[in-house]
C-alpha cells in the first residue's frame with residue numbers, strides 16, 4: 128500500500144462521498160462543538176426548514192464568547208456586556224433545550240472555552256473529525272484529530288446532516304528539531320513559525336507538526352501550537368498521537384474504559400504519517416534557536432524575539448501597522464511601556480500556562496498602573512489552579528483572577544482595553560481593535576506576559592528566570 | 599438558494615491594505631446579534647465612524663452611490679482571522695456583490711460563496727492594476743470566469759465549481775447534503 132500521511136488517514140476514514148471535479152467530498156463529522164456566537168442563525172435555518180439535529184449525541188455546546196468573567200453581582204445575576212449578549216446566551220440555552228443538545232451552561236462545573244473543554248472532557252480524541260463555528264478548532268488537531276473551523280451556514284449543515292462539504296486541502300509538514308531553551312514555550316514556536324511562513328503561508332494547507340521538539344511538548348503545548356495554525360492561514364493543524372496523548376486522555380469523562388480503552392489506543396497508535404508519506408510542502412525549523420517571541424504589528428506574522436527591536440517597515444501595510452502600534456523601529460522592545468496584560472484564551476489558559484505565569488508573578492508585584500487579568504480556560508482549570516494556590520500568587524501580585532471565558536481575547540463580554548492602550552496578551556490575534564477599539568495588542572507567551580506585567584514594559588521572561596527568587 | 603446573476607458590472611471600491619481580517623470587516627462587539635439581517639450598517643465600522651459614532655469625512659467606503667460601486671478590490675490575504683460568517687453577511691448587506699484580491703482566506707472564501715458574495719482571486723499583475731485604479735469599470739462573468747475591465751483588457755479567474763454551480767443554478771447545498779442521507783446512513787452503520 129502507498130505510504131499515507133496522518134492527514135490522509137484521517138481524511139479517508141471520514142469520506143462519505145468522494146470529491147469530484149464538480150463537487151467537494153461529503154465528510155462525516157464525529158464531534159460538533161457549538162457556542163453562542165456562531166450558532167443562532169444556523170438553528171434558525173433548522174427551525175425554518177423543520178429539520179431536527181441529526182446527531183445530538185455527537186454535539187456539545189458551551190458558553191464562552193459573550194459570557195461574563197466576573198462573579199454574580201449583589202442582585203444574584205451575572206453582568207452581561209449588553210442586553211444582546213445576554214439574549215445570545217439565552218438563545219443558545221433555548222436552542223439546546225429545543226434540539227436536545229448537551230450544554231455546559233453557566234452553572235456547569237465543566238463549562239469553559241470550547242477548545243479547552245472539548246479535550247478536557249475527553250470528547251476530543253485521536254482519529255475524530257471535529258468542527259466548530261470557530262477558526263481555532265484547529266486546536267483539537269493536537270490529539271491527531273482532523274479538526275477545523277467552519278462558518279455558520281456549515282454549522283447548520285452539520286446540525287442537520289452530521290456532514291460538511293469540504294475539498295481536500297494540500298498537505299504541509301513542519302518539523303521542529305532540537306530542544307527548546309529555558310523560558311521558551313509552544314507559543315514562541317508558533318509565533319516563530321508564523322513569522323517564517325507568513326499569515327497566509329498555510330492558506331489551503333493542512334499542516335502536520337512533527338520533530339523532536341514537538342514530541343517533547345506536553346499536550347497543552349501541542350494544543351497551543353495547533354491552535355495558532357490558523358494564524359498562518361491553515362484551517363487544519365495536527366500532531367500524531369503518542370504516549371503523551373494517551374496518558375493525558377486516560378480516565379477522562381468521555382473516553383472509553385477497560386478493554387475498549389486498550390482497543391482504542393491500539394487503533395490510535397496507527398495514526399501517524401508512514402515512512403515515505405509525501406507532502407506538498409515540507410519545512411524544517413530549528414527549535415533550539417527560538418527565543419521568547421512577541422508581535423510588534425497588527426498581523427500575527429509580525430513577530431520577533433522579545434529581546435530585540437522592531438524591523439524597519441517596508442510596505443504600505445507595514446508602515447500603517449507600525450504607525451498604529453507606535454512601537455518605534457530601531458528602539459529595543461523594552462522601551463515600550465505596557466498598560467494591560469491578559470493571560471487567557473484558548474491558546475494559553477490551561478493549567479501549565481497559568482503555572483508558567485505564576486512562576487514569574489509569585490512573590491513579585493505587577494507594576495503600578497498596569498492592569499493584569501488572568502482568566503482560566505475552564506472551570507476545571509480554575510479548580511486545579513486554585514487547588515495549587517496559583518490564584519493567590521496572581522492576586523498577591525496584584526492581578527485579577529476571573530471566571531472562565533474568552534474574555535479579552537475577543538473583547539465581547541465587556542473585558543477590554545481602552546483606546547491607545549498597549550496590551551501584552553497570551554491570545555492569538557493582534558488585529559486592530561481586537562481587544563477593544565484602538566487597543567494595541569502584543570502577542571506573547573504566558574511567561575512573557577507575566578514578566579511584562581511585573582516590569583511594566585515588554586520584557587523577555589528569561590530575565591526573571593535567572594534572577595535569584597525566580598524559577 | 600435563488601439563482602444569481604451571471605454577470606456583475608460595477609465600478610470598484612479599493613481597500614489596498616494587506617491582511618484585512620474579519621475583525622475589521624465587522625468588529626466582534628457587533629457579533630451579539632442572533633440574526634443575519636442589517637449588518638451592512640456596521641460593516642467596517644471602525645474604519646467608517648469616529649469615536650462619537652459619526653461618519654468620518656475620510657471614510658473610504660462612503661460618500662458615493664453604493665449601487666454603482668458593488669465590487670470591492672482589496673489587498674492580499676483578505677478575510678483572514680475569525681471564521682465569523684457575519685463578515686460576508688455584512689459586506690453583502692452593505693451592497694457588495696464581489697470581492698477581488700490576489701489571495702483570499704479559506705474560511706472567508708467558503709462563507710462568502712454560500713452567501714452570494716463572489717470571492718474572486720486574480721493573479722498578481724491584474725491585482726496590481728486593479729489596486730491602482732479605484733473606481734474603474736469592471737464586468738465579472740461568472741459563467742465564463744472572466745473579468746473584463748473598462749479599457750479592454752481581461753483576466754480569468756476560477757471559482758470553486760460546486761459553489762459556482764450553487765450560485766448559477768440555484769443549487770441549495772443543504773438540500774444537496776440532505777439528498778445524500780442514504781449514503782450518510784450507510785456510512786454510520788458501517789462504523790458502528
Ligand code: SF4
Pocket residue numbers: 191192240241242261263472473474532533536537554555
Ligand atoms: S478564546 Fe479567543 S480565539 Fe479562543 S474561542 Fe474564544 S474568542 Fe475564539
